[in-house]
Amino acid sequence: MSLSDFEDFEDFEKGLLRSAETDEPTAASRAANRAAVMKAAGLATAGAAASASASANASAAGAAGKTTATAKVAIAAKLAAVPKLAALAAAGVVAAGVVVTAIAVQGSSGSEPVPLEARPSGSALVRPAPATAARSEGDEVPTAPPPASLPSVMSPPPESVAHAATGGAEAAANRDPIVARTPSVPASAGPTEPSRPTLEPLAEETRLLEEARTCMDRGDLACGAAKLGEHRARFAHGMLTEEAAVLRIQVARRRGDVEEARRLANELLHANPNGPYARRARAILDELARAEQPDR
Amino acid sequence: MFDAHHDVVWRTLRRLGTPPSQVDDATQRVFLVAVRRLDEIRVGDESRFLYGVALRVASEMRRRDPARRYTDDDGALDRLVDPTPRADEELIEKDARAALDEVLAGMPDDLRQVLVLVELEGLTGAVVAELLGVPTGTAASRIRRAREAFSEGARRLRARLERGAR
Numbered sequence: 001m002s003l004s005d006f007e008d009f010e011d012f013e014k015g016l017l018r019s020a021e022t023d024e025p026t027a028a029s030r031a032a033n034r035a036a037v038m039k040a041a042g043l044a045t046a047g048a049a050a051s052a053s054a055s056a057n058a059s060a061a062g063a064a065g066k067t068t069a070t071a072k073v074a075i076a077a078k079l080a081a082v083p084k085l086a087a088l089a090a091a092g093v094v095a096a097g098v099v100v101t102a103i104a105v106q107g108s109s110g111s112e113p114v115p116l117e118a119r120p121s122g123s124a125l126v127r128p129a130p131a132t133a134a135r136s137e138g139d140e141v142p143t144a145p146p147p148a149s150l151p152s153v154m155s156p157p158p159e160s161v162a163h164a165a166t167g168g169a170e171a172a173a174n175r176d177p178i179v180a181r182t183p184s185v186p187a188s189a190g191p192t193e194p195s196r197p198t199l200e201p202l203a204e205e206t207r208l209l210e211e212a213r214t215c216m217d218r219g220d221l222a223c224g225a226a227k228l229g230e231h232r233a234r235f236a237h238g239m240l241t242e243e244a245a246v247l248r249i250q251v252a253r254r255r256g257d258v259e260e261a262r263r264l265a266n267e268l269l270h271a272n273p274n275g276p277y278a279r280r281a282r283a284i285l286d287e288l289a290r291a292e293q294p295d296r
Numbered sequence: 297m298f299d300a301h302h303d304v305v306w307r308t309l310r311r312l313g314t315p316p317s318q319v320d321d322a323t324q325r326v327f328l329v330a331v332r333r334l335d336e337i338r339v340g341d342e343s344r345f346l347y348g349v350a351l352r353v354a355s356e357m358r359r360r361d362p363a364r365r366y367t368d369d370d371g372a373l374d375r376l377v378d379p380t381p382r383a384d385e386e387l388i389e390k391d392a393r394a395a396l397d398e399v400l401a402g403m404p405d406d407l408r409q410v411l412v413l414v415e416l417e418g419l420t421g422a423v424v425a426e427l428l429g430v431p432t433g434t435a436a437s438r439i440r441r442a443r444e445a446f447s448e449g450a451r452r453l454r455a456r457l458e459r460g461a462r
């Protein structure tokens with residue numbers, strides 16, 4: 001049974017069933033759920049984790065007496081099989097000053113596991129977190145301390161990212177452009193308080209997209225497009241680029257620019273054919289095709 | 297795993313009748329169960345596992361507050377038959393979803409489950425049988441009854457809307 005034919009149903013019923021295809025959570029929901037799950041999984045603390053090499057490391061690190069941490073590392077690696085998540089989790093770790101996990105991070109943005117040793121230094125492959133990364137309370141606590149700086153369920157902006165960006169900037173610089181992004185905000189960046197540099201990339205991204213959504217909800221497509229343009233300018237490789245793409249498609253559709261909507265949907269689909277938005281992109285393309293041939 | 301399956305879990309929970317205000321909460325629960333039992337999940341079997349948990353979480357959520365009908369927007373059904381043409385496709389989509397949820401809410405739990413899994417999530421009868429722990433034949437007849445119940449519900453809703461529109 002293919003997803004969108006609903007052969008057994010009448011048109012009215014088909015319409016109802018199809019309406020479910022494009023239902024989706026907001027970016028804020030997604031971010032909040034992710035943060036909550038990561039937090040509960042102990043990921044944001046043990047999370048460096050997310051390194052694809054974490055599992056490979058488990059035995060070695062276990063021998064080094066970090067079993068609790070490595071167990072979490074394994075979970076985290078499995079759960080966060082996506083580089084974006086890896087970056088987020090990695091940031092959390094640096095903030096928590098968990099050295100053993102930090103060394104596992106190198107190469108996390110690649111898809112191939114990089115064999116690492118559990119030694120904190122000495123190997124060219126190993127890039128230990130700089131001392132400054134182990135902040136104040138992080139006195140060599142081998143298993144992660146309670147994450148005081150974790151994002152709450154309701155507020156997606158994860159502060160830990162900010163801490164990582166400040167405290168562990170050097171460590172982060174070699175890992176992932178998301179974490180390492182320098183706070184260079186164009187002067188015309190918008191209504192952000194100028195005194196606050198952009199140290200919280202995900203929070204900033206979330207805010208921009210929420211603002212775009214708000215503009216669109218009140219029918220102000222120009223404002224929505226402007227926010228999305230700002231997002232593209234500042235977060236070309238951000239964590240919510242696909243979410244932004246979906247909003248861009250909506251703007252194009254609502255402006256009646258079918259060609260642009262189709263182009264963007266194809267782009268989204270091809271960028272990540274198995275991603276969370278592939279289905280959405282296909283549904284949109286189907287709809288656009290249907291709209292052009294009203295007599296099916 | 298989270299990114300790949302989040303939206304599917306969210307949508308399934310929503311269609312299974314989880315109140316809109318609790319869908320995020322329910323989604324988190326599903327993934328937390330997955331985290332706890334990660335070792336039991338076979339590689340490649342993640343989505344089946346998540347569907348199974350989502351079914352249970354959704355019925356739990358519904359049991360807690362079974363009396364209410366959950367649609368995002370009370371005016372949605374009226375607008376569905378509003379003859380005034382509207383430019384905003386998304387709004388129409390949202391109204392259709394409210395109607396869909398209305399029909400689903402009127403179905404018995406067991407039939408709603410299979411309808412959502414088969415028609416909206418595209419699972420096969422065999423997978424649904426396994427998920428629900430019933431024989432394939434039972435699942436097949438349940439799917440048939442679910443389609444009938446859905447058609448019947450849609451027919452009734454449509455009749456009601458058409459009466460209301462006049």
